[in-house]
Every structure is written in structure tokens, then in C-alpha cells.
Amino acid sequence: MDLYALTVHEAQDLLHRGEISAVELTESVLERIYALDNDIKAYLTLTPEAALEQAAEADRRLAAGERTPLLGIPLAIKDVLCLQGVPTTCGSRILEDFIPPYDATVVSRLREMGAVFLGKTNTDEFAMGSSTENSAFFTTHNPWDLDRVPGGSSGGSAAAVAADLCLGALGTDTGGSVRQPAAFCGVAGLKPSYGRVSRYGLVAFASSLDQVGTLGKDVLDAAILLQAIAGHDPRDSTSMDLSVPDYLAALRRADMRGLRVGVPREYFIEGMQPEVEAGVRTAIDQLVDMGAEVVDISLPHTEYALPVYYLIAPAEASANLARYDGVRYGLSVPAGDLWETYRQTRGRGFGPEVKRRIMLGTYALSAGYYDAYYLKAGQVRTLLRQDFERAFQQVDVIVCPTSPTTAFRIGERADDPLAMYLSDIFTLSVNLAGVCGISIPCGFDDQGLPIGLQIIGPAFGEERILSVAYAYQQATEWHKRRPPLPVAA
């Protein structure tokens, strides 16, 4: 049996019954990483010794009778989340040597449960990007076709899950950065509602949009991981003090009869890949066969989501990234005076996309342009939120494509920022409105590349989207297909 190929819930079962050990499981995944990650390049940092120690400790806890859901499960963490003592680079030269002295709250919750951390996965620099080509270190390759991008910015985590280089992973989603790479890599990727998960120890990009999300080989795994990290954290004033539902119980109750599924007409646009539209329409028919009722809905301000997002996110980023000044941590380029030290450190430390967004954000916030750009974007953001509020009075969930195309070729959109920004056009509104969404595989195009189905729910409606995703998964086989990679390590 190839242990690396297990899902979290399958491995949990075998570990709890004593049929495998956490050390065996971790060794199997590490061997797989050594065999394949030279080609896929999902990991920025591997921590095999620490992982094996954590696995041995998990085995001791298992032997003592402990039965917690993630005990002994090898996971990958996107390299924008702090893991104490392990480099956290955010895919940037400016943080190349940064070693955080503390754990992010999501990491410490997983650590207490006895999860095993394999290492840190590649990301677009400061999570800015839709392809993981903006990492300062290297590009991650899509396990389904190594000439293509894995999506971004959680491309390293999504590729690691798809290629069995971990059992599950954490990513972050500011404008679609968990869901879009999940779609491109054919895995389940969940963006919780804003406020559901603590952002403490997540290196901030756009504070009003960033949310930690989970990536799993199937919906159940994404739900198990969410259950582990969700909930209030006194150290993050934007994490909501709400009780966390039992997501796994919600999955078991999944019943599509009478469910009202909204299909927004604005999400089936000209220029989208025909196979993506066909795949999503077929999935909607499948939901109808299972008893759901389709409601034609409108989210009339959808066309403005892209400019709103690309004003608000860079504006917040320009403020958040002011902390990289070469004084307290990170790269420092000595120069004549303090101002020149700032300029040279930031000029050399940040890559092109980060500089572009800092420039855009600084411009949008500068005197004379604030009203026309930033304030205007905030007002249209209100209209986008109201679109969702109205829609959720009519329907239980909204269903649409995750991305207008399947994974594109490496380099194809690198020189055209606007074309790149369009990759996230179906995911951005979810972050702007603060609601939740999940991407699951719903078919393949004629190149054999996965197509993503996005299911959107209201704020704190994770139970609802998980139960629809799970019911769909129970009725289909798409999530069981694996990329054409060597089988044995």
C-alpha cells in the first residue's frame, strides 16, 4: 500500500486502528517528496527531521490511546504562515532569512492536535499572484501537466496535495488564492468566511480580505482541516467570537432535496473556455438530479469586482508592506542615509508584482486621488456585498465556475498583468463580500486538466457549502482521479 496516497480520513482510520504508524506514513510521504518534488517544486522549505520527530511523538500519543483527528497526519503549510523556528519567506527575497519566533494560531492549533509539519510550500511573493510564477525563488509546476502553472498564490500547497506530497495543506485566500489553485490542480479548496479563522501569524497582505483556507484531496479532508483551525482567537480582533459548528455532522446530513441553487448569469461570460462552462453546467444538472432546484439569479455589480479588488487589495498591501524597512528583520541594504537604506532595501527586496501593487496602492491612497479610487472602490464594494445579501434571500448556495479557464502555460500571462488578474475574476467577489466558497473538481478538459466548480455560501455558511460539495462528491468520481505521475516512490 502506498501510504502517501491516503486521504486524511483514511489515514486517520488506519492510525487509530493501529494498522499503520505516523512514522511510516511520514516516511512514505517524504520518500514521495524526494522522488517527485524536483519536478513539481511545491516546497520552499522541507523539515524532514522535525517531521519525523513529530511523527514519533504522535505515535506515542496514539499508543497512549489518544484519538484526535489530525494526530500523526503529515501536512504542508503555505509559506506566509509563521511556523516557529522554520524560515517564513512569503516567497520574497526581502524575508529570505526570516525565522519567526512564534507559531501562527492556525499552526499552533494543528500542533496541539499532533499534526506533522512536512515543510513550507511555495507561494506568489506575499501571496500576490494567480500562478505561483511570482515567487522570488522558483515556479511550482502543475502535477497534471508540468508545463502549466498550479494556479496561485497557494500553488505550492495545491500542487503538494494533488501530487500526494502531503495529505492536506493550509493556504490563504485574499482574492481566490485557495480556490483557483485548487481548481487548477483538481483538489478541494475552501475559503472560509472572513472572521471564521484567526489571522494571527499570517503575514498580512490585504487585511480586510485575507483568510486562511484549507486544501484537501477531497471535501471531507478540507472539512476536517477547517474544523481544526476555525474559531475565535483573542489575539486577532477580526476573528469572530462565534461557536464553530460540527462540520462533519453537517456532511453526514447532506441532502439536496429542496435545496435552492442560484446560478448567477454574470458568471458565464464571453471568452471563458467552453469546456469549463460545459463542465459546470453538467455539474449543475447533476445537483438537479439529486433534488436541488435551480434559480436564475443576478449579481449585477460583478463586472466591477476586478477594479474594486485591485484598488482595495493593493491599497491595504501598500500599508502592510511598509513594515519591510530593513531595520527589524529581513533584507537590509546599507546605504548613505536612512531614506536611501529604505529605498534600496525595498527596491532590491521586492519583486515586480509586489512593486506594481505597492505603486498602485500608494497612488490610490495619495492626496487628490483617494476619493476617485480608494473611496469609490469601498463604495462599490458595499454594492457587491448587497448583491450577495439579496441573492442569499432567494437561494441557499450559489454555484459557478471557479476560474474562466483551466491551468494556463507557464509564462503565458507573465507580461500582461491585466490578463493575469482575470484568472481570479470569479473568486474576488467572495472575498470582497466576506462570504465563503469552496472549489471542487467537476470534470476535465480535452487536455486532461481539471475544471473547478465553485460553491458559494453566505457569511458563516460553511456547513451549507460543505454539505453541497460533499453530496456532489458522493455522486461523482472526479475527485478520485490522480495526476499522471509515477505511482511508486
Added chain:
Amino acid sequence: MSLTLAQVRHIAELAKLGLTPEEEERFRDQLSAILDYFGRLQEVDTSAIPATATVLPVRNVMRDDEVQPSLSREDALANAPDVADGQFRVRAVLE
């Protein structure tokens, strides 16, 4: 709308971002195209619409003024590029 090189340099100065002449040229073209595209937001009537800054009903969070554990000085300085006498060393601001 088309940005001038002087505007690009001014924004870079505000952002404390050292740019090469090639980057200045490239950003002028790219930011102009992006801002042009964003001009479509002006089509939307928002005269009576408040701006959304956060989607949550946030409130100020207070706690009792009690001493709590924090990072040690050693940990806080561990990543600093230049340390002297247990402090961050910065270049002089005033001559």
C-alpha cells in the same frame, strides 16, 4: 489616463521604493493601462452608498492592563540585520 514619469517617481518616493529607470518606464505604461481599465468604476452611482472598510461588525477590543508574557529581547532581536547593546541599530535621521 496616462501617468507621467514625474508622477511615477513621486509615487515611488511616497512608497520609499527604489526603482530603476526601466522599472519607472514599465510601471508608467502598466499602471496607466490598469488605471484606465479601473476608470469604469466612475460609471457606478455611489452618491448615497457608504464605503465598506470591513465586512464584520468590528469593535474596539480592550483588555485589563495586566502584565502578560511577551517575546524575550533576544527573540525580538534575533532577525534584526544590525543590533547593538540589545537594541536595533538604525542609521541616523538627524545629522
